[in-house]
Structures are given as structure tokens and as C-alpha cells.
Amino acid sequence: MKKSTLIVLKSLTWIACLWPFAVLAWGAVNNTLGADPTAHIELTTGYTTLMLLTITLAITPVRRLLPSLSWLIKFRRLLGLFAFFYATVHMLAYVGLYAGFSVQAMLDDIAKRRFITMGVTAYLLLVPLALTSTNWAIRKLGGKNWNRLHKLAYVATVCGIIHYWWQVKTGVLLPLPFTVAVTVLLLARPVLNWRQRRKARPVTV
Amino acid sequence: DTKLQTVKSPLSTTGEQLTSLEDITHYNNYYEFGVEKDMPAKNAGVLPTRPWTVSVDGLVKKPKTYDIDALLKFRPLEDRVYRHRCVEAWSMVIPWVGYSLSEFIKDCEPLSTAKYVQFLTFYDKKIDKWGTSETSIFWPYSEGLRMDEAMNPLTLLTFGLYGDVLPNQNGAPVRIVVPWKYGFKSAKSIVKVRFVDKQPETTWQQQNAHEYGFYSNVNPSVDHPRWSQKTERRIGLPFYAQRRTTLMFNGYGEQVASMYNGMDLRRYY
Structure with missing residues (x-):
């Protein structure tokens, strides 16, 4: 791919990823987030996080099926970091707008409510991935370890x-739609491995 | 003309800022017409509200059927402002139009053996098709009240809001409003009223009895298993101003608390 094409595509990706946040910020300032702005902020950021995580999980199977699209890998880090960004906004909105910054309320929620425990778990799993997203971290960890660590993205998405x-x-x-999509994307990996192994096997007559 | 002729009511809540008509009619839970809040406003237009009858059976002197237009004229329609608290921890203030359900119940002539009253919502799977495509709930929607709760003057047989007939998404042409209970207790678009001697099975109890009890009185000290009920979000305010404290019995304790004397409200949530 030409460098100029890559720059254009990257810019478009940035705009697409920032778009939901820009719409929320605009709505928050002008109070046009609908009848229940708190719930709207929480749902939109949560939904966008899952959407971006699902897209990042699609990149590897798509590349393996269609080698001509292998350049997609250049976009995975950006999409993953935006997923983390929306997860962070989602978390901050919970802390401020739901728990009212009360540590007691948050501890109560985490102890008593499994959907919150699960949400916090998903977020905590994303933190090491975001922290090790730099080229320096990849070099330091070594490709193999880095890959192994970043398998946590599967667990975080499922959570x-x-x-x-x-x-x-x-x-x-x-x-349901996210559940189906992620199930397909996770099953695609062993299926593609199996296909590749079968192809690689020497033909015996 | 959809305007209703109304009179003032001493049972109307004062000192609250009304939620806008736009928000009351575009932020709805009416799963038969879609599970997202804006969908009932888009989809409920297909609900046929005329002709409409409400049939009454079970433990009554004799079963009867009421026509909606007769019900509208049965008693003077009152303007009643009530706080409305959803189990999902949001709230509104709504100017309903109707008369006390007790007036209607007296006319139904229930037997002394009737201990509960069950309400069933209109359901036709060709019309309420979102109910089956977007949920796994068993329809029709069923709700119920204990007889003394149904006879409490605050329980409103409701035909309108903001002085106008009910929009379909708000439960046209006739619904129940029970202001001290979570919103789902207030069944919409009622076609059947049944007097029974045992606590009727209700839709949300059937779905998840652990989260939705039969009583479902608004109670800040009994959490929903998935969130606290101590506070609520008032609809229509900016995000930083929405949070407010939830009141016991939604602020209607003076009129209703005595019905629950001696009951453990943690157990009977």
C-alpha cells in the first residue's frame, strides 16, 4: 500500500472512531442527549467499546481468509486503543453519574452486582493491553510473549x-448480535488453523 | 377531537415540575412494541384502540363487558399529577387523566372471596410483533394488585395524559397507574380484568421472580439485585442534574403505608 493511501485511511479511521464521542460531547454541552442522558452516555460508550473490540477480533481471521487484505493489521492497534478509550469513558461515567464518586457505593456494587463485577473485570483485562501497545513494549516483551498476553483481548471481549x-x-x-459475531470470530481461529494444517500436510498417494 | 374534559383532583401531587409531553411519549417501556425506549412511539400506532372493550370475569356476581366509550363517561375524569418511578431507576412526573379504579371495581361487583385483581394487556402476535421478535417473554402481559391496593383511591384507571387521550405507546385506550409502585405494575392497554382468590402470576415474576416481586413498592432500602434503588434519574434534566434521592413509596407513604403494616417489605419486595 502507498504511504499516502495509508495516511488517508488512518485519518478516516480516527474520524470514524472519534465520531461517537464527538456526538456525545456535543449533546452533553447542548443537553440534546435525549430524555435520559445518563443512560444514553453509558449505553453508547459500552456499545461502542464492544463494537470496536469485535472489529479488532475480526482482523486476524479476515487477513487469513483474504491475504490481499493483510494490510488491515496496521489498523488493529488504533482500533484496540479506541476500544480502551471508550471503555474508560464508560467506566468514568459509571463512577461519576451512577456511583456519584462514592467509593462505598462502588465497592457495594462490585461486591453485590455480578454485572458490575463482570464489567470491572473486562476493563481491568484491557488495561495491560493498552499499557503494552507501544512498539517499545512489543520489543521489550518479545513478539511471542506479547502475542500471548494480547490473547487477553478474547477474554475481555467475552467478559x-x-x-x-x-x-x-x-x-x-x-x-445477541454481538454474541453471535464474537462466537463466530473466536471459532474461526481453530477452524482456520485446522484448514491450514490440512493444506500443509504432504499429499500421500 | 382527542381533548378530554377534566376536573381538578385533591389527590394530585403538587410541587413537582412536570416532565415534558415529548419525553413522556418518547421514552417508554412497552416491550410488545420494541425493547428500546424510542420504539413504542414509532411502532405502537398499529394498536387498534377502537372498538375496544374491557371484559370482567372471575369472582364477580356476573361477568360483564364494558365498552371504552362508556368507561370514559362512567365517572368525571380527573387531572392527577403523579410521580412515576421505573424499576430501572429513572423517574418522571406525569399529569394523568382518569378516575379511581375503586369506582370501576365497585361496579364490577366482586364477590367477598375475591382477594386479588389481575389485569391483562391486549396482545395479538400479528400486531404486537416486536414482543416475540425481540424478547422471549410469554404474552399477554399480566399484572395484579391485592384488593386493598386496587381499592386505594390513588390507584388510577387512566385514559389520558396532559388533558388528552393516551397515546398508544403510553397504554391507550385505558391503563392502570399505581404511583407508589414501580412502573411495570401499571399495566397498559387493558382488555381483561379478573377477580381471583390467589395471588395472580405476573409477567415479570414469571420472567425473573428474584428481581421482580409481586408487590414491587418503590423502596429505597431494598436494592434491585442489579442496582441500588436509593437514587433515581429524573428524565429530561441534563446529565449532571438527573440524580435524586428515591422516596419511600415514591413519596405516597401517607396514603399507602398502612396497607403494609406488619409486612416484611424485604421479603415481600
Whole structure:
């Protein structure tokens, strides 16, 4: 890919990733976030986090199926860091708008409410990934260790989806599309490995 | 003309700023018409509100069927402002129009063996199709009250809001409003009222009895398993001004607390 094309695509990715936040910030300033702005902020940031995590998980299987798209890897770090950014805003909105900055309220929630425990777990799993996203960290850890560590993205995404299921009322199926997408993306990995092994096997007559 | 002729009511709540008509009619839980808050406003137009009858059966002198237009004229319609507290921890202040359910119940002539009253919501899977595509809930929606709760003058048989007939998404053409209980107790678009001797099975109890009890009185000291009920978010205010303290019985304790004397409200949540 030409350097100029890459710059254009990266700029577009930045704009797309910042868009939900810009819309929220604009709405918050002008009080146009709808009837329940607190819930709107929390839902939008949570949804965007899951959306970005799902996209990052799609990059590897897509590259393996379509080698011509292998340049997509250049976008994964950016998307992953934006997922962390939205998760952080989601967390801060909880701390300020739901728990009212009360440490006691937060400890109560974490101890008593499994959907919050699961949400906090998902967030804490993303922290080491964000911290080791620099080239320096990759060099320091070595590619193999870095890859192993970043498998935590799978666990964090699954935790995020469980958090979503536990948050909605029993009988409400809103988290279903994410659940299906992530299940497919996670199963795609062993399936693609198996296909590759079969191809690599020498043909015996 | 959709305007209703109304009279003032001494049971109306004072000193609260009303939630806007726009928010009351575009932020709804009415899962038969979609699970997201803005969907009932978009989808509930297909609900056929005329002709409409409410049938009464169970433990009554004799079963009856009431036509909606007769019900509208049965007693003077009162303007009643009530706080409305959803179990999801948001709240509104709504100027409803209706008369006390007790007036209607007296006309139903329930037998002395009737201990509870059950309300069933209109359901037709071709019309309320979002109820089956977006949830795994068993329809029709069922709710119920103990007889003394149903007879409490605050319990409102409701036909309108803001002086106008109810928009479909708010439970047209007739619904119940029980202001000291979480919103889901206030069944919408009622087609059947049944008097029974045992506590009726309700939709949300059937879905998750651990989270939604039969009584579901607004109570800041009994948490929902998934969130605290100590505070609530008032709809329509900016995000930094929404949070407020939740009042016991939603602020209607003076009129209703005595009905629960001696009851452990932690157990009967």
C-alpha cells in the first residue's frame, strides 16, 4: 500500500472512531442527549467499546481468509486503543453519574452486582493491553510473549458481552448480535488453523 | 377531537415540575412494541384502540363487558399529577387523566372471596410483533394488585395524559397507574380484568421472580439485585442534574403505608 493511501485511511479511521464521542460531547454541552442522558452516555460508550473490540477480533481471521487484505493489521492497534478509550469513558461515567464518586457505593456494587463485577473485570483485562501497545513494549516483551498476553483481548471481549447480558432484563435479546459475531470470530481461529494444517500436510498417494 | 374534559383532583401531587409531553411519549417501556425506549412511539400506532372493550370475569356476581366509550363517561375524569418511578431507576412526573379504579371495581361487583385483581394487556402476535421478535417473554402481559391496593383511591384507571387521550405507546385506550409502585405494575392497554382468590402470576415474576416481586413498592432500602434503588434519574434534566434521592413509596407513604403494616417489605419486595 502507498504511504499516502495509508495516511488517508488512518485519518478516516480516527474520524470514524472519534465520531461517537464527538456526538456525545456535543449533546452533553447542548443537553440534546435525549430524555435520559445518563443512560444514553453509558449505553453508547459500552456499545461502542464492544463494537470496536469485535472489529479488532475480526482482523486476524479476515487477513487469513483474504491475504490481499493483510494490510488491515496496521489498523488493529488504533482500533484496540479506541476500544480502551471508550471503555474508560464508560467506566468514568459509571463512577461519576451512577456511583456519584462514592467509593462505598462502588465497592457495594462490585461486591453485590455480578454485572458490575463482570464489567470491572473486562476493563481491568484491557488495561495491560493498552499499557503494552507501544512498539517499545512489543520489543521489550518479545513478539511471542506479547502475542500471548494480547490473547487477553478474547477474554475481555467475552467478559464484556456477559456484562451486557447480565445488565439487560431477562428475556431481552439486545446482546445477541454481538454474541453471535464474537462466537463466530473466536471459532474461526481453530477452524482456520485446522484448514491450514490440512493444506500443509504432504499429499500421500 | 382527542381533548378530554377534566376536573381538578385533591389527590394530585403538587410541587413537582412536570416532565415534558415529548419525553413522556418518547421514552417508554412497552416491550410488545420494541425493547428500546424510542420504539413504542414509532411502532405502537398499529394498536387498534377502537372498538375496544374491557371484559370482567372471575369472582364477580356476573361477568360483564364494558365498552371504552362508556368507561370514559362512567365517572368525571380527573387531572392527577403523579410521580412515576421505573424499576430501572429513572423517574418522571406525569399529569394523568382518569378516575379511581375503586369506582370501576365497585361496579364490577366482586364477590367477598375475591382477594386479588389481575389485569391483562391486549396482545395479538400479528400486531404486537416486536414482543416475540425481540424478547422471549410469554404474552399477554399480566399484572395484579391485592384488593386493598386496587381499592386505594390513588390507584388510577387512566385514559389520558396532559388533558388528552393516551397515546398508544403510553397504554391507550385505558391503563392502570399505581404511583407508589414501580412502573411495570401499571399495566397498559387493558382488555381483561379478573377477580381471583390467589395471588395472580405476573409477567415479570414469571420472567425473573428474584428481581421482580409481586408487590414491587418503590423502596429505597431494598436494592434491585442489579442496582441500588436509593437514587433515581429524573428524565429530561441534563446529565449532571438527573440524580435524586428515591422516596419511600415514591413519596405516597401517607396514603399507602398502612396497607403494609406488619409486612416484611424485604421479603415481600
